[in-house]
Amino acid sequence: MLRVLVALTLVGCATDGGFVWSLPEGFPEPRVPGDNPMTDAKVELGRHLFYDPRLSGNQTQSCASCHVQELAFTDGLAVSVGSTGEVHPRGSMSLVNVAYAPTLTWASPVLRHLEAQALVPMFGENPVELGLSGREDELLARLRAEPRYVELFPAAFPELDDPFTIDAIAKALAAFQRSLISADSPWDRFAAGDPSAVSEAAVRGGEFFFTEEAECFHCHGGFLFSSSVDHAGNVFDQASFQNNGLYDVDGRGAYPATNTGLFEHSGEPRDMGRFKPPTLRNVALTAPYMHDGSLATLDDVLDHYAAGGTVTTEGPNAGDGRLSPNKSLFVHGFELSAERRADLRAFLDALTDDTLLRxxxxxxxxxxxL
Ligand code: HEC
Ligand code: HEC
Incomplete structure (x- = not known):
């Protein structure tokens, strides 16, 4: 008993900011920038900011408008709509376990820190999301006037004489997002040794997911079900961008001009249509699917992979994604019987962490x- 008490005390002392990662089995410690250590006070401030509509120019939207907890921090739309009504070219992304993302957003190779990414929805003008560009002083004045922040900002940044800064806002938002760790799905319980946690169909679906026939695991492997994963102590660049054959509008592999993926950043023809493989955790809740929400349901996604890509029959994006020269060799199609479909669906459904949603x-x- 005494030994247990001593051990607990030591853990408490080790993190003097009070924040203790409670990481599930198999989850390494996330990488945290040296100038933004995790503390409970910072996470709590970040949580308030994340849910605060004062963070938009016209005070109608917060981060949470497009990142809804019950939807695993997505928004249920094909593409997001900003506070002024401007339509984003891409859909919202889950923020669950985002602490492990080596790159942020669907296709940027350069946005690598949550601190920097938070500034994009706040101040970005292409598209306008929260619409705060040029309104920095107004934003800070609004926050200073809120009694809760009079407590929360100094508690989170005791080293600053005046903690009401854009830098502090970005750091607190990043700390809150890093705390969004989730691994309490039925599949996690199954993997931890509870055979009754999932159905037999889900077990069969999971087995197929990891075969060379389905190939899913190449891009959606590991503890995040995404090949794009980083953590403290990792020395390799784990950024990953893949073309899964969604479009081919010109017969040479082109994607619609509004969403060319990594190509938009690099200009390299081979990067056309390459996007970050999103985590499949909670995927049953994050419809519609792909960067532009063009696949409405998980059955549509399974049809896509079974066919080895998507054929768009009409409209400006018409073309046969299956034949794209840029498509990954791992997207080659497979036989999708009714039973196999049901198995894969059961497996994907078993990745939902209900605890996280509440x-x-x-x-x-x-x-x-408070
Ligand atoms: C108008 C809707 C909208 C708002 C408001 C919004 N986001 Fe997003 N979020 C998106 C979209 C859309 C993407 C994908 C962006 C892209 O690919 O360019 C995204 C992507 C992200 C990502 C990348 C996740 C990943 O796995 O790579 C993070 C982190 C994020 N948002 C955090 C925030 C924070 C923090 C705020 C508030 C300061 C915020 N978002 C406000 C729509 C929104
Ligand atoms: C070559 C890499 C690759 C392989 C193999 C692959 N995926 Fe994907 N997956 C991706 C990429 C990249 C995206 C995002 C593409 C986009 O937005 O255009 C994606 C998106 C998805 C999505 C949509 C997620 C969301 O939140 O929108 C699902 C679901 C999915 N894949 C499931 C699977 C399944 C099931 C398999 C196996 C049958 C599989 N994937 C095989 C790379 C891959």
Missing amino acids: DPRFSDPWLTP
């Missing part, structure tokens, strides 16, 4: 008294 630590703090 976890009070990640919920809107403005709904409850």
Whole structure:
């Protein structure tokens, strides 16, 4: 008993900011920038900011408008709509386990830190999301006027004389997002040794997912079900961008001009249509699918992979993605019987973490008294 108490005390002391990662089995420690250590106070401030509509120019939207907890922090739309009504070319992405993302957004190779990424929805003008560009002073004045922030900002940044800065906002938002760790799905419980956690169909679906016939695991492998994963102590660049054969509008592999993936950043023809493989955790909740929400359901996604790509029959994006010269060799199609479809669906459904969707630590703090 005494030994247990000593051990607990040591853990408590080790993290002097108070924040303790409670990481599931198999999850390494996330990489945290040296100038933004995790503390409970910072995570709590970040949570308030994440849910605060004062973070948009016209005070109609917060981060949470497009990243909804019950939808694993996506928004249910094919493409997102900003606070001024401007339509984003791409759909919202899940923020679950985003602490492990080596690159951020669907296809940027350069956005590598959550601190930097937070500034994009706040101040970006192409497209306008939160619409705060040129309104920095107004934003800070609004936050200073909120009694909760008078407590929360100094608690999170005790080293600063005046903690009401854009830099502090970005750091707190990043800390909150890093705390969004999820691994309590039925599949996790199955992997941890509870054979009754998932159905037999899900077990068969999971087995097929990891075969060379389905190939899913090449791009959606590992503890995040995404090949794009980084963590503390890792020395390899794990950024990953892949073309899964969604489009071919010119017979030479082109994607629609609004969304060319990594090509938009590199200009390299081989990068046309290459996007980050998103995590498949909670994928049953993140419809519609792909960067532009063009596949409505998981059955559409399974049809896509079974066919080795998507054929678009009409409209400006018409073309046969299956024949794209840029398509990954791992997207080659497979036999999809009714039973196999049901098995894969059962497996993907078993990746939903219901605890996360209700976890009070990640919920809107403005709904409850401090
Ligand atoms: C108008 C809707 C909208 C708002 C508001 C919004 N986001 Fe997003 N978010 C998106 C979209 C769309 C993407 C994909 C962007 C892209 O690919 O260019 C995204 C991507 C992200 C990502 C990348 C996730 C990954 O796995 O790579 C992070 C992190 C993120 N948003 C955090 C935030 C934060 C923090 C805020 C508030 C400051 C915010 N978002 C506000 C729509 C929104
Ligand atoms: C060559 C790499 C690769 C392989 C193999 C692959 N995927 Fe993907 N997957 C991706 C990429 C890249 C995206 C995003 C593409 C886009 O947005 O245009 C994606 C997107 C998805 C999505 C949509 C997720 C979302 O949130 O929108 C699902 C679901 C999915 N894949 C499931 C599978 C399954 C099931 C298999 C096996 C049958 C598989 N993938 C095989 C790379 C791959």
